[in-house]
Amino acid sequence: MSSIHRAETFPANTPAASQIFTTVLSHGPLTRLEVARRAGLSPAAVTKAVRPLIEAGYLVEDVDETARPALGRPANPVRVDGGRALFIGLKVTGDAVIGVLTDLCCRIRVARHAPLPDREPGSVLASVAELTGTLLAEAGDLGVPVLGLGIAVSGDVERGAGVVRYSPFLEWRDVPLAELAAATTGLPVTVDNDVRALTVAEQWFGAGVGLSDFAVVTVGAGIGCGLVVHGRVVAGAHGVAGEIGHVAVDPAGPPCHCGNRGCVEAIAGDAAIVRRIRESTGVEVADTAEAAALAHQGNAGAREAYARAGEAIGRGIATVANLLGPERVIISGEGLAAYDLFAEQIRDAFAAAAFGTAAQCDVQTRPLPFEEWARGAAATAIQSFIRADDQRQYR
């Protein structure tokens, strides 16, 4: 594996400096005064924190001589120099690892994927190493250092420890993925839950920019949820958070792999929809593509399965709204491919179950391909890099 990456630390070792950089990253170019206002800090603190970031090349100032006051604080806007550093983000799916090479602004420069022969940790690690090698070679061609690797995995992930505690989808328990991947790739590694990673990308660069409270709900093989409350992604005191898929909406509902009954995922996950259609119609649909095709042909049983799924998702979203009152809920995930089959039921069930003004929450859909999830993983690596004091990455 080529190894042009090198140990480099971010010259901002206070929470305020990280916050200033993140503010410029999401909202820049901004003048120092605008940064101060948005970050709730004093202009003096911003000016002081910006200086070493400019010196190290992470921020650049767009010099406009006409805007420079004769005395005092520079009035030129500052922005992040995306080309200063590169990051790798990987999303582990059931049959492949999707990888992206992004710049410091989390813009995708290269996207690649590597097949997964099976879901054993060793196999996934081999694909991670292969894909990382490919992307490092691409970075070498660009002549820019790669400063971190983010890996997004579904399930209960303890980011601080870098451990996948439990991933039902991968059938993993207590896999120290960050440590293993750091040893294999030589890069600082951040491991996070895939939906939380996507949520970080939405918060910094997507439909969550400027919102202090929002949720990302993903529909597909699993039903996931990333929550931002008071401007920060919720991680949970014990590693579990955002498990909308395991909110039980019907005690008489179908059994769930978690051992409970009537979970949103047990009604609205891909496998649940396929199973329901097989049972009610007798048609042996192989996957969601066939399931959706049958529903689109007007098959009543297939349509009912999607309607039930939509109702469960809508009730789950209403539960999030009733408990947290987010400004916006962003629905995404590969399940959006069949969105027309349950959009109405999601809306109706949400409206019926939302309490009072919680119904004012802006529920919107946003298709995000797997590359965007990988980009989310890169965003977590950038986050770890600029908040190195959090010690949330393995080296």
Place this chain on the structure above:
Amino acid sequence: MSSIHRAETFPANTPAASQIFTTVLSHGPLTRLEVARRAGLSPAAVTKAVRPLIEAGYLVEDVDETARPALGRPANPVRVDGGRALFIGLKVTGDAVIGVLTDLCCRIRVARHAPLPDREPGSVLASVAELTGTLLAEAGDLGVPVLGLGIAVSGDVERGAGVVRYSPFLEWRDVPLAELAAATTGLPVTVDNDVRALTVAEQWFGAGVGLSDFAVVTVGAGIGCGLVVHGRVVAGAHGVAGEIGHVAVDPAGPPCHCGNRGCVEAIAGDAAIVRRIRESTGVEVADTAEAAALAHQGNAGAREAYARAGEAIGRGIATVANLLGPERVIISGEGLAAYDLFAEQIRDAFAAAAFGTAAQCDVQTRPLPFEEWARGAAATAIQSFIRADDQRQYR
């Protein structure tokens, strides 16, 4: 009404200064270094913020000459001078207004209550004025100024606007209670949802001290929930948050006053338990006291109603844990009087529905009489006073 209160502003007009004061309030006495560590601020910032607070008498330094270094930062611990100011907290219940006069440390000095002839806004306002007058007179005897009034009301309350948007219990819609009470009493008024107010008191002085993520779940006439995420009480972008009572746990469950079916409150609220027992046993129990007595006598139908209620509450708490992963859930409320009748079902339903490590959440009970809810209202008034920049109170 005697009027010894006077306009006074808190000499800490930055978020950092408010945070420093709150840290000393919850954890003091603390040295400046300890405050800096806990608040994540620089010792210099703490030293600078503490000075005017000491000068104005809100903080005091316990002088110990042996601890004073010859040079540098004073090593003496600082603490809040509780006797420096008084606050009034009121909790509106169905048949009375419960009031407390507290000091700046939210210690109850006097507790009084005023009966409510009915739940009309005018009647409640008259009782609020009467009770405030009584407590102001008590404060006059103590010779200490009253700097704020907090009122806690159940339902959807927009604290920033001082408006009770919707209180099903009081049958109020859009009542500008803060403005009305400020005009009547002459005090700066903070109005908040009662469970959120109780949660502030638990965060600062109760079972939530030192926790960044916890929930308070109250059982009784309503089923409520206060959530603290990332160290702050969740208020909801549109005013609604913590509505665990309207988390729907059974689509085939009984209708709820909110228009939905199978809400936790429609199964586990006082009225729901009484109704269920009447229907299943034919015994016309008048209230929860009679309902609990019947269950304690071993009546199977009554016991089943409590068991169902416990199951619904346990599922609601598991939903909170699955979405937010709090460190602790504190169960309180007048419904705890019958806790032995459903404690087991709450525990079992929680354990069954909690996903993965979310089950590690510490679920505990804590009886808090109505005076503690009124104390919560006083805590919101103290909060508004020390965070006057939030403009969350009416003057």
